[in-house]
Amino acid sequence: MLHNERECRGCREYQELSRRGFLGTAGAATLTAFATPAWLPRISLAGSFQTRDTLVVVFLRGGMDGLTSIVPYGDPNYNQALRPTLWVPPPGGANTAVDLDGFFGLAPAMGSLLPAYQSGQLLAIHATGSPDPNRSHFDSNKIMEYGTPLQEQILFTGWLARHLQTMPPMGTGPLRAVAFNDLIPIMLVGAPATVPIPDPVEFGFPGSVATAAARRAVVDATYGVAPEPLAGTALSTTATIDLLATIDFENYTPSGGAVYPATPFGDALKSAAALIKADVGVEAATIDKGGWDTHNQQGVFAGDMFTLMTDLANGLAAFHTDMQSHMDSMTAMVMSEFGRRVDENGSFGTDHGHGNAMLLMGGHVNGGQVMANWTGGQLLHPDNLYAGDSLDVTTDYRDVVAEVVSKRLNNPDVNSLFPNYTPTFQGVATV
Amino acid sequence: MTEANALCDEIRSDNAEGDAPTGLSRRGAIRNVVAGLGLGALPAIAFGDPALRPTRGRRRQRPVVVPRFGATDPALLALINRATMGFSRAAYDEAESMGYEIWLEWQLDHENIDDSAWEAQLATYLFDTLTMTSQQIFNTYGEMDGIIVQQLVRATILRHAFSRKQLFERMVEFWTDHFNIEILDGQCRRLKTADDRDVIRANALGTFPALLSASAHSGAMLFYLDNYTNIVGHAQENYARELMELHTMGVDGGYSQNDVEEVARCFTGWNFWNQGSGQFGNFRFISGQHDNGVKTVLGNVINAGGVADGDAVVNILAYHPSTARFIAWKLCKRFIGYNPPEDMVETVKQTYLDTGGDIKSMLRVILHSTVMQYLTTPKFKRPLHLMTSVLRATGATVTQARYVQNESLSMGQAPFYWSPPDGYPDSIETWGATLLPRWDFGWSVFNSATSVTIDTVGLLNSEGGNVPGQQAAAINRILTGGALPVGEVAEIQDYYDGAPAGSALRDAFTLGASVPGYQWY
Numbered sequence: 001m002l003h004n005e006r007e008c009r010g011c012r013e014y015q016e017l018s019r020r021g022f023l024g025t026a027g028a029a030t031l032t033a034f035a036t037p038a039w040l041p042r043i044s045l046a047g048s049f050q051t052r053d054t055l056v057v058v059f060l061r062g063g064m065d066g067l068t069s070i071v072p073y074g075d076p077n078y079n080q081a082l083r084p085t086l087w088v089p090p091p092g093g094a095n096t097a098v099d100l101d102g103f104f105g106l107a108p109a110m111g112s113l114l115p116a117y118q119s120g121q122l123l124a125i126h127a128t129g130s131p132d133p134n135r136s137h138f139d140s141n142k143i144m145e146y147g148t149p150l151q152e153q154i155l156f157t158g159w160l161a162r163h164l165q166t167m168p169p170m171g172t173g174p175l176r177a178v179a180f181n182d183l184i185p186i187m188l189v190g191a192p193a194t195v196p197i198p199d200p201v202e203f204g205f206p207g208s209v210a211t212a213a214a215r216r217a218v219v220d221a222t223y224g225v226a227p228e229p230l231a232g233t234a235l236s237t238t239a240t241i242d243l244l245a246t247i248d249f250e251n252y253t254p255s256g257g258a259v260y261p262a263t264p265f266g267d268a269l270k271s272a273a274a275l276i277k278a279d280v281g282v283e284a285a286t287i288d289k290g291g292w293d294t295h296n297q298q299g300v301f302a303g304d305m306f307t308l309m310t311d312l313a314n315g316l317a318a319f320h321t322d323m324q325s326h327m328d329s330m331t332a333m334v335m336s337e338f339g340r341r342v343d344e345n346g347s348f349g350t351d352h353g354h355g356n357a358m359l360l361m362g363g364h365v366n367g368g369q370v371m372a373n374w375t376g377g378q379l380l381h382p383d384n385l386y387a388g389d390s391l392d393v394t395t396d397y398r399d400v401v402a403e404v405v406s407k408r409l410n411n412p413d414v415n416s417l418f419p420n421y422t423p424t425f426q427g428v429a430t431v
Numbered sequence: 432m433t434e435a436n437a438l439c440d441e442i443r444s445d446n447a448e449g450d451a452p453t454g455l456s457r458r459g460a461i462r463n464v465v466a467g468l469g470l471g472a473l474p475a476i477a478f479g480d481p482a483l484r485p486t487r488g489r490r491r492q493r494p495v496v497v498p499r500f501g502a503t504d505p506a507l508l509a510l511i512n513r514a515t516m517g518f519s520r521a522a523y524d525e526a527e528s529m530g531y532e533i534w535l536e537w538q539l540d541h542e543n544i545d546d547s548a549w550e551a552q553l554a555t556y557l558f559d560t561l562t563m564t565s566q567q568i569f570n571t572y573g574e575m576d577g578i579i580v581q582q583l584v585r586a587t588i589l590r591h592a593f594s595r596k597q598l599f600e601r602m603v604e605f606w607t608d609h610f611n612i613e614i615l616d617g618q619c620r621r622l623k624t625a626d627d628r629d630v631i632r633a634n635a636l637g638t639f640p641a642l643l644s645a646s647a648h649s650g651a652m653l654f655y656l657d658n659y660t661n662i663v664g665h666a667q668e669n670y671a672r673e674l675m676e677l678h679t680m681g682v683d684g685g686y687s688q689n690d691v692e693e694v695a696r697c698f699t700g701w702n703f704w705n706q707g708s709g710q711f712g713n714f715r716f717i718s719g720q721h722d723n724g725v726k727t728v729l730g731n732v733i734n735a736g737g738v739a740d741g742d743a744v745v746n747i748l749a750y751h752p753s754t755a756r757f758i759a760w761k762l763c764k765r766f767i768g769y770n771p772p773e774d775m776v777e778t779v780k781q782t783y784l785d786t787g788g789d790i791k792s793m794l795r796v797i798l799h800s801t802v803m804q805y806l807t808t809p810k811f812k813r814p815l816h817l818m819t820s821v822l823r824a825t826g827a828t829v830t831q832a833r834y835v836q837n838e839s840l841s842m843g844q845a846p847f848y849w850s851p852p853d854g855y856p857d858s859i860e861t862w863g864a865t866l867l868p869r870w871d872f873g874w875s876v877f878n879s880a881t882s883v884t885i886d887t888v889g890l891l892n893s894e895g896g897n898v899p900g901q902q903a904a905a906i907n908r909i910l911t912g913g914a915l916p917v918g919e920v921a922e923i924q925d926y927y928d929g930a931p932a933g934s935a936l937r938d939a940f941t942l943g944a945s946v947p948g949y950q951w952y
Contacts, residue, residue, distance in 0.1 A: 138616045139657075142850065156851050186850065195865070196843075203867070206874035211930060211938055218922045218942050219870065225918065226947035229863040234947075237866045 051170055053362065053408040054276050055284045056269075056319075056332040057160065059145075059185060060312070062293030063137065064336035065350055066357030067391065068300050069110055069309055070124050070370065074103030077380035083344040086300050095301045100124070103377070104370040107300060109309035116320040116361060117368060121327055123360040123428060126372035127379055128395040129338055133387070135352040137293070140337035144397065145186035147418045157190030159417050160284055163405055164191045166416055171281025174239035178275065179286045180268040188286060193236060200244045200271050247278045258321035261314045265289050269319045276326055283409070292336060298349040320361060327363030331408045331429065334359035335397060341389050342380055353390035358400060364408060365429045371395070399423045407431045501913020507531055508912050509803040512952040513766050514538060515597035516604070517812075517820025518912055520894075522597065531800050538598035539791045541636055546595045553589065556832050558582040565625045565650060565712030576620035580847075583614065583624050585832040587846040588815065588839060592822040592829075598798075602635040602790065603627075604815075605765055607846065608854030610646045610678060612655045614847035622651035622703075622712045623847055639758055639788030640749035643678060647745050650703035650712030656852060659702045661695060663722040671695035673852045675748065681760075684753030686729060693726040697733055697740040755783035759793065765857060766797045768808035775802070809951035811859045814842030816952070817869060821876050821944050824910045825885045834882035838875065842868040873945035877937045887936050902927045902936065906943045915948040922946070 065086075072078050073090040080087040088107055089096045097105025098114055104126065106113060116122040132143045143149060147159035157165070164176055169192075176193040179185055184196045197203045205212045205219075216238070223234030252274040260266035268287040275282050291308055298305045316332070323330060339356030360367070373394035375384050386392040402414040402423035407430065414423060502508040502523050510531060511523050526534040537544065560568050560582045572579050591600045610631065614623045626649045634642035646652050653659050653670070661667035671694035676682045700721030704710045716738040726733045726740065729751070733743050748754055759779035763771035779793050786792040796802075812820060818838060822829065829835055839845040843865065849855045856862070876883060891897055896905020903924035907915045923946070927939045943949060 136617065138613070138850070156853060195867075206867075206871045207878065207938075207941070208934065211934060214926055214930065215938060215942060218926050219945060221922050222919045222946045222948075223866075229859065230866070230947050230950065233864055233866050241867070 052283075052329075052410040053364075054282060054330045055160075055404070055409060056272050056276075056330065057187065057284070057286045058312075058316075058332065058334045059187075059286065059288050060292050060334065060336035061137070061141070061288055061290040062336070063140075063338050063340055063352055064292040064356060065294060065298065065305065065340040066126065066336070066355070067339065067342060068107050068298070068305060069312075070100075070126055070357040071097040071105045071107060072103065072126065072372075072374070072380065073097045073105050075374065075378055075380045077378055077382070082342060082380075085348050086298055086344050086350070088300060101370055103374075104372070106313075107309055109300075109306045110313040112310075112313045112317040113320075116317060119320075120368040121320065121361055121363060121365065122316075123365045123367040124370040125358045125360070125395055125400055125426070125428065126370055127355045127374065127391055127393060128358050128397050128400060129354065129356045129393045130397055131393050133354075135338060135354075137337055137352075142186060144335070144337055145189075147187075147398065147401075148420075158185070158187035159401065160187040160286070161189055161191035161194070162417055163409060163411055164194070164283065166413060167409070167411055169193065169281065170283050173281030174236045174243060175280065175282055177284040177286075178272075178282060179288075180271060181286070181288050185286050185288060188284075191284075195237075195240055197240075197244070197271075199267075200247070200249045200275070203244050204241055205238075243280055247274055247280075249274050254318065254322040256321040256324055258318040260318040260322075261311050263311050263315070265311050266315045266318070269315045270322075273319060273322050276323070276330055294340070295345065295349040295351060296347040298344075316359070316361065329363075331360060331362035331365060331404055333401070333404065334361075339391050342385060342391060343389065354386040355391035355393040358397065360400070360404065360428055362408070362429070364431075365404075366427055371426060371428065395426055396421075396423070399426050400428050403428050501908040501911075506800045506804040508914065509806050510535065510798060510800070511912075513803065513806070514601060514798055515823070516591045516600055516816060517823040518910070518914075518952075519823040519826070520909060520912070521826070522823070523912055535598075535795070535798055538596070539636060539794065541596040541599040544596050544599075549590075549594050552593065553586065556585065556589070558586045560624050561586055561628065563624070564710075565622050566706075566708075566710055568621050568624060569706050569711050572621075579624060580614050580620050581833070581836060583627060584836045584839070584846050584848075587627070588818065588835040589829060589832065591815070592819040592827075592835075598794070599632075599635055602794075603631055605762070606631045606635055606642065608849075608857070609761065610642075610652065611849055611852050611854035612649075612651045612847065613850045616655055616850075618654045618712075619651050622649075622654060625649075625712055626651035627847075636790050636794075638786075639754075639783070639790060640746070642790075643749050644742070644745050646678065647674070647698075647701070647741065648714040650714065653701060653703050653714075658698055661699050661701065662720040663696075663699045666692065666695040666699060666722070668692060668695040670698060670701075674744075677852055677854075679748040679757065680751060680753040681757035684751070684757060690728055693728050693733075694744050696722045696724070696726050697728065697744045701738075701741055749788060750784075752780070752784065755788070756780045758788070759783055762793055762797060766794075767802065767806065768810060769857075769859065770808070811862055812950055812952050813855065813857070813862050814844040814869065814872075815839055815846065817944075817950065818842070818872060818876075820949070820952070821873075821910075822883070825887075825890060825940070827876070828884045829882070830884060831882035834879060838872055842872055869950065870945050873941045876944065877941045885940075887940055891936060900924065900928075902939055903943070906939055910940075910943045910949060915943070915946065919946045919948045 067078070068086060068088060071088045073088065091097050091099040091105055095108055098108060098111040099105045100117060104124065113122060130140065130143050132140070132149055134140050134143060145158050146156065160177070169176055174193060175195060177188055177191050179188055179194070179196045181196055181198060184191070184194060188194050205216045207215065219234065220238065223231055226234070249271055252270065254260065254270065254273065260270045265287065272285045272287065275285065289312065294305050297303060300306060319332065335358050336356055339353045340350035341353040345351050375394070378384060379392060379394070384392060398418045398421055402417055403425040405411045405417060406414045504527065507526055508523065511518050511526060515522055529537065560579050563571065568579055591604060594600050612619055612623055612626060614620060630642070630645040630649045634645055656670035656673055657667050658670035661670065668691050672691050674694065675684065675686050675691065680686055700717045702715045702717050704713045704715045718737060721737060723736050728744055728747060731747055733740050735743050756776065760771065760776045763776050763779055767775065779796055782793050782796050818835065836845060844855055877885060877887065890909050891902060891905050894905035894908050896902050903920045906923065907913050907920050923939050923942045926942060927935050930938055
């Protein structure tokens with residue numbers, strides 16, 4: 001049965017392992033020992049947990065237009081005839097591409113990412129995505145996040161969940177992965193010790209502060225003697241509440257003068273930064289950023305996509321500045337379910353397409369370049385288009401994900417991540 | 432004759448022989464049920480004890496002032512817990528006064544339940560799309576599909592909580608999971624309302640073959656599982672695969688990849704009418720897109736041609752023994768326990784085969800008092816069940832319908848929001864992994880007076896709880912019929928005794944809804 005697939009053994013084992021570990025080392029300490037007023041945890045649970053990178057996945061929901069965010073201005077087929085109002089001219093002057101490598105450039109709204117790129121810690125990969133022809137958001141999200149073609153979707157667990165299931169916990173903390181959303185995304189379905197935390201400041205015991213301790217005492221006492229899995233889950237939950245309470249997210253001060261945008265995306269990245277720096281054993285964080293389905297009035301230099309790109313780039317740039325001290329132990333990945341059509345539609349927007357751009361950020365990504373198999377510099381030539389209307393996928397996103405998971409998250413068996421697919425590493429990261 | 436068989440005869444005599452829905456002797460079925468539970472020797476002993484004897488026909492004097500002692504009949508309490516969307520004193524008392532079997536038959540005969548008071552209440556929420564066709568919905572709301580989704584989600588939760596047709600609502604929930612359709616998936620935003628009404632609700636207590644056929648012709652299902660793109664020469668297997676794996680035979684039901692491909696061919700051209708057609712969402716067979724070649728499905732040659740090919744597949748699958756077993760297992764899992772006894776599943780499967788998939792007949796076997804009496808494994812309430820349980824037990828009035836939608840989203844089980852086609856899981860592993868949203872809800876529901884009103888003082892008084900030291904016990908009776916563990920009740924009472932007077936009662940109710948004992952049923 002399908003649900004049995006979901007309830008995989010490895011997952012339970014590691015949940016148990018994690019809970020036991022927590023009980024053994026820190027369970028008693030958590031409630032009492034944190035006392036010093038700093039945003040950092042007031043006690044180090046067991047030395048640093050950081051034995052492998054923390055992965056931050058930013059998923060751009062709706063189908064980001066990669067031909068606008070990472071402009072292939074060097075391809076002669078990319079021109080104003082193709083995109084009358086959306087065309088980004090080659091570098092030079094206002095409202096032109098911000099040059100990256102003489103062929104690709106950033107949309108002006110993405111210009112704040114140039115320093116990260118120049119530092120060698122930001123990599124763009126173009127003409128990437130899933131080779132699946134599907135153009136439904138819904139199906140494409142599933143294809144990408146379950147990591148299996150639609151027709152073969154028998155594993156209803158996400159690829160990131162399967163990574164966590166097959167790896168022992170990085171530490172003994174109660175929390176292995178966080179989704180900065182109301183619910184966990186598909187990529188984390190089935191993941192052990194994973195909690196959706198829409199806002200870490202709000203992840204507290206509910207209700208009046210005046211009575212919270214006494215009410216929680218009832219919860220602790222009754223769940224403490226409840227049958228599993230409830231006792232363990234209650235402990236994980238209250239431990240996470242306590243864990244997050246030790247991190248003063250509200251007064252967290254980013255390093256290097258970094259200023260996150262005052263947006264939900266900026267807040268989520270800032271929370272991720274605080275959580276990673278707190279070094280409490282969190283291995284993965286996901287952030288959804290929606291709104292990219294720009295069929296109408298796409299708005300490259302002002303308007304919808306301009307605002308989205310500005311938020312995305314300023315957020316990532318701030319994260320890059322803030323996380324300099326941790327660049328050796330984190331990788332951020334930005335992806336979307338598919339790209340958009342190469343030609344502009346009749347309502348100044350673009351329709352669902354195929355290939356797209358991805359971003360990787362981290363101290364061990366091979367940054368400072370745009371990796372793309374661009375077919376003689378003319379992947380946008382009509383003969384080279386996918387289905388005659390879209391950017392092709394010349395780099396499978398699974399190659400990128402698997403390489404990061406292998407080299408940076410130390411997973412020795414990435415073949416299990418994507419069933420029936422053997423990834424080919426593209427050199428996006430170093431061990 | 433054993434006591435159990437005597438009981439069965441007693442039940443049989445309630446209906447004229449001709450009313451028996453099957454050729455299967457009910458007595459035989461019950462005997463098998465009891466044997467299936469591994470309790471063959473027990474009933475004679477148990478039924479000898481008047482305290483444990485089912486209360487059919489027994490009418491008790493209702494105490495007026497004296498505090499009640501909670502639900503005293505274990506079989507009846509189990510029935511209320513399993514056959515409704517949550518225990519309430521009112522439902523228990525109603526069943527107690529009717530008697531077990533009469534209440535069950537009353538619930539099964541849902542079309543004759545007088546639900547007019549609730550329907551009048553539902554009408555005040557002004558959910559105008561519930562009775563519209565998909566075309567009317569599109570014509571009225573067009574791209575404003577958020578309103579359509581909101582109305583159906585909110586109405587569904589409120590119906591689950593407040594309709595008197597509780598077993599019907601339980602089955603609506605069950606089939607909604609079984610024939611999962613994600614409402615946010617494109618056209619499903621506009622099509623699920625009709626599917627909910629004309630497929631799920633129309634057949635929830637009918638026969639499985641009719642339900643299956645209705646689902647196969649549903650615009651929402653044809654969109655959700657992509658069959659509208661299933662065209663001769665480009666067969667799309669998505670629906671074909673899920674039809675066999677999830678809707679009928681089960682993944683181990685004995686079909687092959689070749690069967691999937693052949694079934695997909697049979698369903699080529701099955702589509703739905705578009706928005707400009709005047710009959711948006713209705714089933715449409717496009718003969719030009721159909722593969723009229725000969726197909727072989729599960730060894731059956733299908734050569735009917737046209738739309739009859741797909742209908743033939745539905746027919747083969749609906750009466751296949753693997754389907755009977757899969758549906759029987761799933762029903763037993765939902766109503767009895769996560770790992771239902773094998774013999775029980777076999778008995779229900781046999782009922783399916785004998786009755787042509789009659790859902791009521793299967794439920795009569797599963798919900799029989801001899802089964803409910805000996806339930807040993809509690810089940811974990813899914814979040815929606817937790818919500819409806821509190822709303823039911825407290826007689827809450829939901830004044831802002833958005834509240835129930837928001838809370839169901841926060842707890843991760845908003846109706847129709849599940850994305851994969853397998854439906855919200857019915858497993859402790861899934862739901863037992865997240866507790867904070869439940870505790871949040873427990874607080875919220877007793878502290879959101881502008882959205883949901885609960886007369887905690889009135890409830891307490893009605894259960895004689897306005898006595899020092901007896902508040903938690905009364906809350907226990909209100910919420911569960913007295914089923915919370917003694918230790919949990921004591922903890923709540925301790926809290927109450929030391930809490931600020933202004934919030935003590937609401938807090939104690941909050942704790943009652945938050946403790947482990949309330950998460951099980």
